[in-house]
Amino acid sequence: MLDLFLIFSPEIVRVEQLLLMSDEFFPDIPKIEFEGTDSKNPLAFKHYDANETVGGKTMKEHLRFGCAYWHTMRNGLADPFGEGTAERPWDDGSNSVENAQKRVGAMFEFMQKCGIEYYCFHDRDVAPELEDLQASHDAFDAVADELEKAQKETGIKLLWGTACLFAHKRYNQGAGTSPYADVFAYGAAQIKKAIDVTHRLGGEGYVFWGGREGYATLYNTDIGRELNHLAALLRMAVDYKKKIGFTGDFFIEPKPREPSTHQYDSDSAACLNFLREHNLYGELKLNIETNHATLAGHTMMHELEVAMAANALGSIDANTGDELIGWDTDQFPTNIYLTTQIMLCVLRMGGFDKGGLNFDAKCRRESFTTEDLFHAHIGGMDAFARGLKIAHAILEDGRLEDFKKQRYSSFDSGIGAQIENGEVSLEDLEAYALKNGEPQTQSGRQEMLENLINDFI
Numbered sequence: 001m002l003d004l005f006l007i008f009s010p011e012i013v014r015v016e017q018l019l020l021m022s023d024e025f026f027p028d029i030p031k032i033e034f035e036g037t038d039s040k041n042p043l044a045f046k047h048y049d050a051n052e053t054v055g056g057k058t059m060k061e062h063l064r065f066g067c068a069y070w071h072t073m074r075n076g077l078a079d080p081f082g083e084g085t086a087e088r089p090w091d092d093g094s095n096s097v098e099n100a101q102k103r104v105g106a107m108f109e110f111m112q113k114c115g116i117e118y119y120c121f122h123d124r125d126v127a128p129e130l131e132d133l134q135a136s137h138d139a140f141d142a143v144a145d146e147l148e149k150a151q152k153e154t155g156i157k158l159l160w161g162t163a164c165l166f167a168h169k170r171y172n173q174g175a176g177t178s179p180y181a182d183v184f185a186y187g188a189a190q191i192k193k194a195i196d197v198t199h200r201l202g203g204e205g206y207v208f209w210g211g212r213e214g215y216a217t218l219y220n221t222d223i224g225r226e227l228n229h230l231a232a233l234l235r236m237a238v239d240y241k242k243k244i245g246f247t248g249d250f251f252i253e254p255k256p257r258e259p260s261t262h263q264y265d266s267d268s269a270a271c272l273n274f275l276r277e278h279n280l281y282g283e284l285k286l287n288i289e290t291n292h293a294t295l296a297g298h299t300m301m302h303e304l305e306v307a308m309a310a311n312a313l314g315s316i317d318a319n320t321g322d323e324l325i326g327w328d329t330d331q332f333p334t335n336i337y338l339t340t341q342i343m344l345c346v347l348r349m350g351g352f353d354k355g356g357l358n359f360d361a362k363c364r365r366e367s368f369t370t371e372d373l374f375h376a377h378i379g380g381m382d383a384f385a386r387g388l389k390i391a392h393a394i395l396e397d398g399r400l401e402d403f404k405k406q407r408y409s410s411f412d413s414g415i416g417a418q419i420e421n422g423e424v425s426l427e428d429l430e431a432y433a434l435k436n437g438e439p440q441t442q443s444g445r446q447e448m449l450e451n452l453i454n455d456f457i
């Protein structure tokens with residue numbers, strides 16, 4: 001179900017009576033404060049206290065929340081069966097640079113009021129695509145001037161930028177994997193410009209998500225050639241990054257399908273294999289999104305653990321999907337088990353370096369007011385604050401990690417250590433097994449460990 005295709009043609013409902021001659025875009029909403037668990041105020045944090053310390057770091061340092069420009073500013077909340085419903089009074093619905101520049105004010109006021117310190121964008125969410133590439137580049141620069149000013153005024157930083165290589169009709173058969181070399185070149189030009197602007201704005205990272213880097217039918221597709229092209233594009237981007245001295249991280253974002261029938265970066269394992277095969281391992285880390293994991297038939301924890309095992313977890317697109325609907329619903333994360341599992345991974349990794357928790361999430365079509373944007377982000381931030389505290393408590397307690405360590409302890413010494421160190425052959429192990437007799441195993445204690453997690457929730 002093509003959700004994203006609608007994101008970039010927002011049908012913003014104009015509510016004329018709400019148009020205010022004021023600098024404030026959200027005049028009725030105060031700055032969101034932490035009020036604690038006794039508070040009944042829906043516009044307050046109950047758990048997220050930015051400066052509260054958890055295990056030697058403040059919550060905001062641990063969580064590094066990011067706000068997605070495309071959902072917060074550009075998503076009209078249309079669905080495949082109906083037009084957009086979102087009330088965004090500041091938006092005149094036009095494709096003008098002035099309208100794009102005005103949105104910057106709304107975005108930054110929103111983030112300031114929520115206490116969100118990072119944001120993420122696609123080139124085409126912040127600035128319009130105009131009649132030709134040069135005009136689009138110029139529009140992007142003009143909006144970047146506003147973004148730069150707003151960043152300076154507020155201290156809000158860019159978590160990552162990216163290029164939208166999936167919405168325009170030229171990318172109908174892909175960008176880096178398009179069978180048309182001129183489309184490949186156009187996509188490369190857009191990436192170059194988006195890296196330039198991300199660099200200029202001090203971005204911590206840059207994301208590659210290829211919604212159309214895959215196929216709809218194999219009858220017309222040369223997979224080997226397409227993958228080589230995609231790798232060539234990423235290699236050029238890596239070279240360019242080094243050339244201009246951009247020190248942010250590059251992230252690749254797995255998703256199995258939607259809008260493509262099959263997307264090459266389908267899950268963590270496929271991305272890692274692709275990076276290794278094309279000598280790009282180490283140059284790009286992974287940006288893992290919960291709803292994409294679900295679509296891939298994995299849990300979020302699975303995707304994170306696979307990335308972490310390869311030392312390649314970079315950042316997280318924090319959202320969730322509706323298990324019944326079955327497409328990328330990009331909902332705000334409110335499930336405490338989910339946020340606990342995510343934060344267990346993040347803490348065990350030693351925290352984010354340049355990544356963060358970007359809310360790649362939108363309000364439901366039914367939740368069309370500007371106030372709903374606040375409820376949605378407050379809920380996500382509180383859910384992650386709880387996940388952080390719970391995960392920290394579980395790790396402090398130590399029983400979960402000790403159990404896992406103990407489970408593998410036969411590899412810490414003796415024959416196990418020799419196996420891990422590559423010191424034994426099949427013949428050696430045959431001799432060992434003949435002598436050793438039938439091996440013993442112990443319970444995996446899944447239910448006990450699930451109960452242990454519940455004790456902390």
Ligand code: XUL
Pocket residue numbers: 004122162207208209253255289317328360
């Ligand atoms: C699409 C998606 C994208 C990427 C950036 O499902 O997640 O918004 O995060 O292109």
Ligand code: CO
Pocket residue numbers: 253289317360
């Ligand atoms: Co995403």
